[in-house]
Amino acid sequence: RTRLAGSPEQAEQMFHHFVEAVAERRAQRAKQEQESTKLKHERQEQHRRKVLPDTIKGHLNFVWGRDLGYGSYSVVRYAKLIESSIPQSLWLEYAVKVMDKEHIQQQNYAQQVAQEIHVLKSLDHPSVSRLFAQFEDAKNIYAVLEYCPQGDIFGLIFESNSTVNMEWFKFCICELTCSLKYLHEQGYYYGDLKPENVLLTESGHICLCDFGSCKSMQQLEEINDRLLKDESHGDAVQFLLQQFSGTVEYLAPEIVTAQRVSPAADLWALGCLAFQLLASYLPFYADTREELFRKIRERDFAFPLTMDDCSQAKEIINGLLTVSSDKRYGYLQLCSHAFFRGMDFNAPYDNPSPPALNLKRSNSDEVDAKWKRRKFSMMWNPIPDPTSTENITAALLDAIPEVHADLMHWEAYT
Incomplete structure (x- = not known):
């Protein structure tokens, strides 16, 4: 009340101070958001050249989001890696390919899944979606891939x-x-x-x-x-x-x-x-x-x-x-x-x-x-080759030895 009771010049001066304070706060907030985004991009780029820690072995290590796409035996979902030591806005983003074991077995996709993981592990190029890690549980196989925010x-x-x-x-x-x-x-x-x-x-x-x-x-x-x-x-x-x-x-x-x-x-x-x-x-x-x-x-x-x-x-x-x-x-x-x-x-x-x-x-x-x-x-699914071996596991291990070490308990769902 005392301020409002002052002269018009004082009221105008107070108004200008208020506008300047608001503008300064907005500028500070924009700068903080810009620095946060820059840090996030830097961490994402640094992490692109690394693999996930060995401790990442389950879906509980991630916060899950929307579906990004669908395949003949999988769904790709948006996920963030939980890192309790930093703000959630800086958590790294991934596209996780979730492959249903039962469907893979029923549709005879086991060799195709193994081939895809083997190929991704052997490639390292900016034009290829990078495979950071893979793990599994009783129901699914998970492949943690690079996230491309603009989509296909x-x-x-x-x-x-x-x-x-x-x-x-x-x-x-x-x-x-x-x-x-x-x-x-x-x-x-x-x-x-x-x-x-x-x-x-x-x-x-x-x-x-x-x-x-x-x-x-x-x-x-x-x-x-x-x-x-x-x-x-x-x-x-x-x-x-x-x-x-x-x-x-x-x-x-x-x-x-x-x-x-x-x-x-x-x-x-x-x-x-x-x-x-x-x-x-x-x-x-x-x-x-x-x-x-x-x-x-x-x-x-x-x-x-x-x-x-x-x-x-x-x-x-x-x-x-x-x-x-x-x-x-x-x-x-x-x-x-x-x-x-x-x-x-x-x-x-x-x-x-x-x-x-x-x-x-x-x-x-x-x-x-x-x-x-x-x-x-x-569209149609490939018809199983009648000349292929019935023992898919043995055929996979002979052709791609690395698969057995990377995909635990492969025999359980092939």
């Missing part, structure tokens, strides 16, 4: 009925090319490149996930050798479909025609994805599997009218979607193409500021929403 590009782009800008398209194809090159140099065929398996890190770089369909070059050679012994073409195609369980719309012609399969099949899938990014729908789709395979064999697709001004991008896609794997675009053709002039294929992940994903709302009549998300009828 399917959810970002296609579920919003949008198309990407050309600068980001170049960046995306460049990083995916480098990712596949790294995998092939490490002796692996990826086998399931699609928008749902392409994540964006917090900084905006590309990160591949889901290596359940990944195969080593030795496994590819064994499959090709077995293929030569099959006299029936129909049996050979069925055999390849059992071996390559990736999404059918991205399968290369050599798989659906029972020809020799090589890592070049990944580059065909890259061509399908490149087309999808610019057109907002798949290049090959049909109501039946037979019709879909016919279109893939005959390369039966057409560019939309919206891509008439994208001649160089269409040239890249045509080069990748070449039926003959020997004539299909490889890394040298992609790196040296004029379309990618100015792109650094040697160290794209060193760029601290990748292009922004500025989406454009698509209003093309050619975009049919039913083809953006693959139909359930176009």
Whole structure:
């Protein structure tokens, strides 16, 4: 009351002091939040190069959040590692793949799970989702993976009925090319490149996930050798479909025609994805599997009218979607193409500021929403190979010795 009873000058001065105090408190709070975020990012980056402590052996070490995605035998959930010595806002974030043991056993996915964990343990690259640890309980197997807060590009782009800008398209194809090159140099065929398996890190770089369909070059050679012994073409195609369980719309012609399969099949899938990014729908789709395979064999697709001004991008896609794997675009053709002039294929992940994903709302009549998300009828689980051994555990331990040490009590659920 005494202050309000003063002169107007005193009241105005008091008001200015109040405004300055509020502004100062807001600035301090913003600075604290900025420092906290910076510290969190630094801890996340430092932790990326490490594995979780050996004491992390159960789901009770984590605070669990929402579901991030679903697979044929798993669900991926957001989780934070509990660290009581620091504020909860600084707890490290992870994407934990939870795999149901009973479902794995019923659907004969044991070897696929073991292969995926083995592959992830052997890879160390910015473009590959890092495996920090794995553990299990009576019901599930848990794989603690790198968390990419922006999610996959399917959810970002296609579920919003949008198309990407050309600068980001170049960046995306460049990083995916480098990712596949790294995998092939490490002796692996990826086998399931699609928008749902392409994540964006917090900084905006590309990160591949889901290596359940990944195969080593030795496994590819064994499959090709077995293929030569099959006299029936129909049996050979069925055999390849059992071996390559990736999404059918991205399968290369050599798989659906029972020809020799090589890592070049990944580059065909890259061509399908490149087309999808610019057109907002798949290049090959049909109501039946037979019709879909016919279109893939005959390369039966057409560019939309919206891509008439994208001649160089269409040239890249045509080069990748070449039926003959020997004539299909490889890394040298992609790196040296004029379309990618100015792109650094040697160290794209060193760029601290990748292009922004500025989406454009698509209003093309050619975009049919039913083809953006693959139909359930176009998916199928691989049929168990009748020639495989009944003792899955023994086969796994012979092929991948590390699995027995990493996954405790494997025999209990195989």
